[in-house]
Amino acid sequence: MTGREDLLLGFRLAVGGGRGSIVRLVLSAAGIGLAVAILLAGASAGTIKENRDQRVFAASVRSEPIPGADPLTYRRTTTDFRGQAISLVHLRAGGPNSPVPPGLDRLPAPGEVFLSPKLDELVASDTSGLLRPRLPGKQVGVITEGTSLNPNDLVAYVGSDTLQGQAVYGFGATPGYDNMIEQGILALLLIGLFVLLTPVFVFIGTISRLGGAARDRRLAALRLAGTSVRQLRRITAAESLVGAAAGLVVGAALFLLFRGTVANFQVFRFGLYPKDLTPSWPLVVLIVLVVPALTVVAAWFAQRHTIVEPLGVVRETTPPKRRLWWRLLPTLAGIALILPGFSVASELDRVAVIGGAALLMLGIPALLPWLLERAVSRIKGGSPSFQLAIRRLQSDSGTPSRVVAGLCVVLAGAIGLQSLLAGQAVQGGYEDRTDGRTVVYAEGPVADKAVAAARTVPGSADFQAMRSLFVTMDDALSAFAVADCPTIEASSGVTGCKDGDVFAEMPSLHKGQSVTLTDVDKKEQPWTVPVTPRPFEGRPSGIAEFQGVRVFATPSTMAGVDLAAASVTMSLRAATANPDFVELVRNSVAPLGWQANVASYNQNRITDEARMFGDARNLLLGGALFVLLLAGVSLLVLAQEQVRERRRALGALSATGVPVRVILRSLMWQNGIPLLLGIVIATATGIGIAAIGRRMFWEALYIDWAAVGVLAAAAVVMMLLVTAATLPSVRSAAKTENLRTE
Incomplete structure (x- = not known):
């Protein structure tokens, strides 16, 4: 067969191989699609920053005199209504040529007020009557939609004839970013973005290995028909590309669906317009190329210890001993980049910090398989369900460790960054101090x-x-x-x-x-x-x-x-x-x-800084929990596929008198042992990141144990839900009919 025919055969095997092939294709498309949607959202980070910078520029005031411009007296105050911050911008015209803020067609006269769309909705929906007295003046219009920094911002422009404040000659200026706190938070959020995106690639590689046993049997049949090893690789690549292509389509659809509704979401006082969530085309092209390439490479890599011959499939019974030395290199290199110290105000130092954090994160997937292999190899005894799980992990510790590795990256990065932010809030006195007054x-x-x-x-x-x-x-x-x-x-x-x-x-x-x-x-x-x-x-x-x-x-x-x-x-x-x-x-x-x-x-100043730290911590925590959800989907897909591949073994266990509940508990142990080991490693790594990076702000080490507990509990709950979701599949696979063969 020609190369084109090999690819077509791989496509037919992926979509026309019966019910099992369709199920695997749907699972792969769902898992890869969710990962692609997250990657597209991450690829929009540049557009988000650019658009927000433009809105900040348009709203920033110019204090230097401009020829022909009458000064505008400007003063911004803040009030809250039931936990929602409302910005009141007081204005007093100095003449007919006074500048007009973005979003208004004219300045409000004394006693007049313009409201943002969301504030207008809030006033209309307030049945208590407590909000309207807070807005001095008669409402005469609504601020143009899309000119506020966030779509859900509550802003009012208030006209005054007695105002004393800053003299403004125009709008549209570059704001100053000399605040070291803001620079530090920016560096941590950039690290957090990398931490949250790194596991996505791990999950894509894991999902692309679905149906490995069934694929090996099909390849053995093709070898019997005279197919060469090179042709088998092309067929394998085509099968993987089908799932990747379906995942790209599903991911694009999920991304567009979320993009259309993003303005309705406000995450910790941070909102986006739909136009903000636009990935740059170079990154889109990169995603379209990298995701299929990653699935193909992962499928080929999964067969590196498998010999496909005409009479069957032979796997190496004793996996090669994992070497430790090269697994330590990323971690040591990351520590070397961060350890000398840095200044968050320097662009070069920020790059070094982000690069060092990236290497530390990459060290986790490298070390975890070695640690899991060493841990389970020395475990003996226990209940029947525990022994079944340990034997399975001893024969194949690589697959569960790959899924848990993605979890570890998220947990370790989130724990380290949460501790850095929480420590700065406590050590710097920026925690919100309220005593009921x-x-x-x-x-x-x-x-x-x-x-x-x-x-x-x-x-x-x-x-x-x-x-x-x-x-x-x-x-x-x-x-x-x-x-x-x-x-x-x-x-x-x-x-x-x-x-x-x-x-x-x-x-x-x-x-x-x-x-x-x-x-x-x-x-x-x-x-x-x-x-x-x-x-x-x-x-x-x-x-x-x-x-x-x-x-x-x-x-x-x-x-x-x-x-x-x-x-x-x-x-x-x-x-x-x-x-x-x-x-x-x-x-x-x-x-x-x-x-x-x-x-x-x-x-006010303390409260604003406390809110800034709180927003950054909550944003990272929310992102970590969302990526944990992706990990849960990946683990569920992997668990369902493993049950399908092992249905004969499960049927044999059931036929010999092993109860289904014992099999289910063995699956729980099989998922739980790598997860618990991963939580320990992630916690230790996160504390190490906080210990190394604490000099960004302070000398004392502060661990945010609340965040550690929330993230660890979320991971455990996710594992329990995944195991419970496999119960119907386990019951079906444990039937004795699965022992039949042809």
Whole structure:
């Protein structure tokens, strides 16, 4: 036969070999299709970043004067509604030529507001009536869809005639990325992307080996008919290519189906437009070429220890001893790249980090077969189901180890990256600190109105208020607070406070000393210390914690000092359980507009960074769980095929009196032993990655055991579900009819 005829014969064997061939083709197409869909999504990473960068560029403000442009006063504040962040952009036109933000056809006049499409839907669906008072002004339009950073962003453009803020001359500027935290998170997310995509290729190679025993029998029949070894390789390649081609079609369909609905999903405040999920054509071509090539190579590689002769198939009974030295090379090379240290701000160092992490991940599939082979070779005894599983693993430890290797890559990478991010959040103080209090911040001109409004919130208790200034002390500015005695005692830990007292962190002030007080408008005024300050020790707590207050003064000691420009920070609690208490607080100060918000500046900053770390951790955890789902599909496909190939052996076991439940338990052991070994290896590798990479941010090692537990539990549950799903196939295969032969 010619080469073309060999390929056609392989195609016919793949699709026309009876029910078994069709089942194998469907299973292969499903498994490879899901993997291809994930690869296409990963290939869209460049487009996602490019499109998001364009939207960020379009929305970024230009502060440098532009000839002919009237300045636009711009100020962005944030409020929350039942856990959803709402961005309020306050605008005041400086003239007819003031710039217009993207998504608007004109600037909102004072008392007018434009809403994003999702915020418009939220307002319409809110039956509580608590959201509308938060949006100052009459709605006059909707922001053009597709101009927000995320499709589900809640944004409102608010017109004002008294706004004070940043002068803006245009929109469309390159944002600065000097934040080292953002750079570190970006490097970790890039590593995470590689970690999540690497197992996909392992799963493709595993699925491509489906039907190996049946394929060997067909090839033996072809050898009997006079087919050469070279022709057999072409026929094998054609059979594999059919499954790969079907998988490409299924994967493209799944990807397009998900792409059409991606705007409806918001994953941890990160959303995409359908146009963002567009893979670059070079990567699409690469996927179309690599996936079939990988399936062919995997099918050929599976036959390296198989001799197909006209009278049958001969397999090497004793597999070659696996060598350890070359399996250690990727791990050692990865450690060598990461160990010297690096700076996440350097592009070259980021490449070294990602390359080192990639080699560490590749070391897991290389080491796991050797470790599994050594582990099961020394196990003896146990229950009948356990012995059946161990004997099966001793005769073929390569197939289960390949599936578990993909799991290990996901688990190890996710554990290491989760620990790095969690450690930075804890060590850097970016964890979200909440103690049940609601904090309100108001500018000096509206401070008294804000205090009066907050005091009238129904169901509130434990009210505290503090006016903020700065004092020049020890040749430096230090935070200075004016508050009543209950607030001072709660914030500093002192006791016996009475009006007329002054408290200082250290004896830097004395009675009669003249110092300079400065407000937020940088207005200076003198103040004479009226009494000897009482000392307080320890870090301030409560509303004074994030401002680092060093001096507390009671109101009667501020005679002659103008506090009109001193901002006020308040805190209060709900007297009884009320999930909408914070919404009532926000609504109480909503009439004050941009001059009041429910949180101080520092608390906002901490919350934003805590959210940034939380989003990155949750995004990686969600991706890891999704790839674990792919591993579960691969394991299920592999388990079903193994049951089909071993139906005669299972029928013989059943005929000799072995109960089906024993066979099912043996399958559970067969899947569980490599998985448990893989979890141990993945945990150790993940901790090693965290230990090596911790210098990206800090020196102490922090392990996110919660993430370890979630990922390990998900893997175990997946194994149990896969084993349970094979029960119908096992019952069918255990029938004595399977012992018949022709």
